[in-house]
Amino acid sequence: MKFFDKNIDIVIFDMDGTIFDTERLAIKLYIEASQLLGTPLGLDILEKSIGLNAVATEKLMKETYGEDYPYGKVKEKFLQLKFAHIDQFGLPIKEGVKEVFRKLRENNVPMALATSTDRDLTEKYLGISGLNKYFQVIVCGNEVAKSKPEPEIFLKAVDLLGSEASKCIVLEDSENGLLAASRAGTIPVLIKDIKYPADKVRKLAFREYESMIDIINCFEF
Incomplete structure (x- = not known):
């Protein structure tokens, strides 16, 4: 070819x-998940994370917000919101x-x-x-x-x-x-x-x- x-x-x-x-949806739902958990998560960090895998994303967020940042809990809540959205509206x-x-x-x-x-x-x-x-x-x-x-x-x-x-x-x-x-x-x-x-x-x-x-x-x- x-x-x-x-x-x-x-x-x-x-x-x-x-x-x-799905990138727009991910940013929207990550922010929603962080708000529900009362944890900070800025748009600039989410944009920097586009294309990164989960390990690199966690590293970025902990470098930004500190080692105690509950990335696992935020990701879990994000996935719950995402699956609910996909089940309702499709992919x-x-x-x-x-x-x-x-x-x-x-x-x-x-x-x-x-x-x-x-x-x-x-x-x-x-x-x-x-x-x-x-x-x-x-x-x-x-x-x-x-x-x-x-x-x-x-x-x-x-x-x-x-x-x-x-x-x-x-x-x-x-x-x-x-x-x-x-x-x-x-x-x-x-x-x-x-x-x-x-x-x-x-x-x-x-x-x-x-x-x-x-x-x-x-x-x-």
């Missing part, structure tokens, strides 16, 4: 903010995702999911949405030693698919994700979500798009 002047063997997707429109899939997935599968392009979300929650999301059938490989945040922005999660996905990083597109929405994709030697592509990365990180993207639907005609098979 060609993507502009690049020869591509595989495509790797981030999940939250790229496939599912929002971002525009163009299904079309891109179908196009790649029709042309036998292997796909991987590399998400900072833990395995249990990832499988719940994919099961609810019916998107699990598209991925040959899934790597989750609790299955790597180092979170994004380190490259480990993408390197592991590339290795499991038996390809090379230089022949891999990574679709990401977050600053941490773009940094990880670039450090892995893949071809980072930015899909806009709630917060643009800083300019110096945004420049790492080979291309950027407002929506996943905008990328579908850029593939040549």
Whole structure:
């Protein structure tokens, strides 16, 4: 497959903010959970945590609010609120995702999911949405030693698919994700979500798009 002047063997997707429109919901519900528990949690810290796995998020919050910050309790309350919301309203899939997935599968392009979300929650999301059938490989945040922005999660996905990083597109929405994709030697592509990365990180993207639907005609098979 060609993507502009690049020869591509595989495509790797981030999940939250790229496939599912869940980053806005997560920020809203994390703030609600912290308020219910009477613990501080600012928007700036939540935005910094986008793309981090649970271990890195806990580290960030304790560095900010102190070692006694009850991250486990806040996360537990957040998940309760999140599951209740999903049970009532469903899981929002971002525009163009299904079309891109179908196009790649029709042309036998292997796909991987590399998400900072833990395995249990990832499988719940994919099961609810019916998107699990598209991925040959899934790597989750609790299955790597180092979170994004380190490259480990993408390197592991590339290795499991038996390809090379230089022949891999990574679709990401977050600053941490773009940094990880670039450090892995893949071809980072930015899909806009709630917060643009800083300019110096945004420049790492080979291309950027407002929506996943905008990328579908850029593939040549």
